[in-house]
Amino acid sequence: MGALAIKNVTKSFGDTHILKGIDIEIESGQFLILVGPSGCGKSTLMNIIAGLESPTTGEVHIGGRVVNNVAPKDRDIAMVFQSYALYPTMNVRQNIAFGMETRGVPKKEQDEIIARVAKMLQMDHLLDRKPSQLSGGQRQRVAMGRALARDPILFLFDEPLSNLDAKLRVEMRTEIKQLHHRLKTTIVYVTHDQIEAMTLGDKIAVMKDGVIQQFGSPQEIYDQPANLFVASFIGSPSMNFIPCHLAEQDGQLGVSLQSEGEARFIALPQAAKLTGSVGKKVILGIRPEQFDVVGEQGLACKVHLTEPTGPDTMVLTQLNGIEVCARLHPREAKGPGDTVRLQPDVSKAVLFDAESEARLA
Numbered sequence: 106m107g108a109l110a111i112k113n114v115t116k117s118f119g120d121t122h123i124l125k126g127i128d129i130e131i132e133s134g135q136f137l138i139l140v141g142p143s144g145c146g147k148s149t150l151m152n153i154i155a156g157l158e159s160p161t162t163g164e165v166h167i168g169g170r171v172v173n174n175v176a177p178k179d180r181d182i183a184m185v186f187q188s189y190a191l192y193p194t195m196n197v198r199q200n201i202a203f204g205m206e207t208r209g210v211p212k213k214e215q216d217e218i219i220a221r222v223a224k225m226l227q228m229d230h231l232l233d234r235k236p237s238q239l240s241g242g243q244r245q246r247v248a249m250g251r252a253l254a255r256d257p258i259l260f261l262f263d264e265p266l267s268n269l270d271a272k273l274r275v276e277m278r279t280e281i282k283q284l285h286h287r288l289k290t291t292i293v294y295v296t297h298d299q300i301e302a303m304t305l306g307d308k309i310a311v312m313k314d315g316v317i318q319q320f321g322s323p324q325e326i327y328d329q330p331a332n333l334f335v336a337s338f339i340g341s342p343s344m345n346f347i348p349c350h351l352a353e354q355d356g357q358l359g360v361s362l363q364s365e366g367e368a369r370f371i372a373l374p375q376a377a378k379l380t381g382s383v384g385k386k387v388i389l390g391i392r393p394e395q396f397d398v399v400g401e402q403g404l405a406c407k408v409h410l411t412e413p414t415g416p417d418t419m420v421l422t423q424l425n426g427i428e429v430c431a432r433l434h435p436r437e438a439k440g441p442g443d444t445v446r447l448q449p450d451v452s453k454a455v456l457f458d459a460e461s462e463a464r465l466a
C-alpha cells in the first residue's frame with residue numbers, strides 16, 4: 106500500500122454531510138494537491154489525515170498502517186499551516202528545536218538537524234531572530250523548517266502561502282517545489298489556487314461539495330477534465346464552453362460553430378464513439394490557447410475586445426451566441442472591430458453532455 110490511503114472516508118457534523126465517500130491513494134514521494142472552492146471540505150479531510158478530526162466512517166492508512174485510532178503526535182506527520190504558529194518569544198533556532206526538545210532528541214543531534222534545515226532553507230543568518238523580526242515569507246520558511254526537522258513519513262501543508270503577497274507566493278512555490286524534488290518527501294497540500302495545484306502537484310484531487318470530482322495528474326485534469334466543474338476550475342482564463350448540438354456531415358460527427366459572420370461544421374474525430382447521439386445538446390470545451398489564426402479556411406470572428414498580457418493577447422469574440430476568449434500572439438491579435446480568422450484545434454477540444462455536465466469525449 107502507498108504512503109497514504111484514504112478509504113471511503115465520510116464526515117458529518119450532525120446532519121450535515123461534509124465529506125461523502127473520499128478515496129485517494131498516493132505513493133511514497135508523491136505530491137498530492139487537494140484543491141477546490143471554499144467550503145468543499147479540503148481542511149476537514151486534511152484534519153482527518155492529521156488526526157485532529159475523526160472520520161464518521163472509513164479508514165486512513167499512513168505508511169501502510171491504519172491510523173484511525175492513532176493520536177496525531179504518533180502518526181509520524183508534520184503540518185505547516187497558513188498561520189505560521191511560531192512561538193513569538195523564541196528565536197528561530199528555538200522554534201525549530203521546540204518539537205525535538207519535547208521528543209527528547211539529544212542536544213548535539215538537534216544542533217546538526219537545525220544546521221541542516223537552516224542551510225536547506227537558506228536561513229542560517231536568521232537563526233537568532235525572533236518571529237517579529239522576520240518577513241512573512243521568512244516566517245513561513247521557519248514553519249517549514251520545523252516540519253522538515255521532524256523528517257516524517259508525511260508532510261501536510263494547509264494553504265501555507267495564502268498569507269503572502271503575490272510575488273512572495275510565487276517564490277515560495279518554487280522553493281517548495283525544489284525542496285520536494287530534492288528530498289522526495291510525501292506531501293499533501295491544500296490550496297484553492299489552481300496555479301499552485303497545477304505547478305506543484307504530481308496528483309491533484311479536485312473537490313466540490315465533499316466529493317472528489319476528479320483525481321489524476323495535472324495534465325490529465327487539464328486535458329481531459331471529468332466534467333464542466335473541473336474544466337472551469339482548472340485553467341486561467343477559463344476554458345470556453347460553447348453550446349452546440351451534435352451533428353453529422355459526410356459521415357463524420359461534429360458540431361456547427363457560428364460566429365457573427367458565418368457558420369461552419371467542425372468535424373470532431375473524438376466524437377466518433379457517440380453515434381446515435383446526433384441532435385444531442387452538448388457543450389464544446391475549447392481552451393483559449395487552442396485557437397489558431399489561419400487564412401481563408403478559418404471562421405471569420407469579429408474582435409470585441411483585446412486584453413494584452415505581454416507575451417499573449419486575449420481576444421474576445423463571439424461563437425454560438427456566447428463570449429469566447431482566444432489567446433493569440435500579439436502580432437495576430439488585431440483590434441476591436443477587426444476580423445480574425447480562427448480555427449479551433451479540434452484534436453484537443455472536449456465535449457460535455459449539456460445535461461449531466463460530464464465529459465463525453
Ligand SMILES: Nc1ncnc2c1ncn2[C@@H]1O[C@H](COP(=O)(O)OP(=O)(O)OP(=O)(O)O)[C@@H](O)[C@H]1O
Pocket residue numbers: 118121123141142143144145146147148149150297
Ligand atoms: N466543526 C464543524 N462543525 C460544523 N461544520 C463544520 C465544522 N468544520 C467545518 N464545517 C463545515 O464543513 C464545510 C467544509 O469546511 P472545510 O473547512 O473543510 O472547507 P475548505 O474546503 O477547507 O474551505 P476553505 O477553503 O474556505 O478553508 C464548511 O461548510 C464548514 O462550514
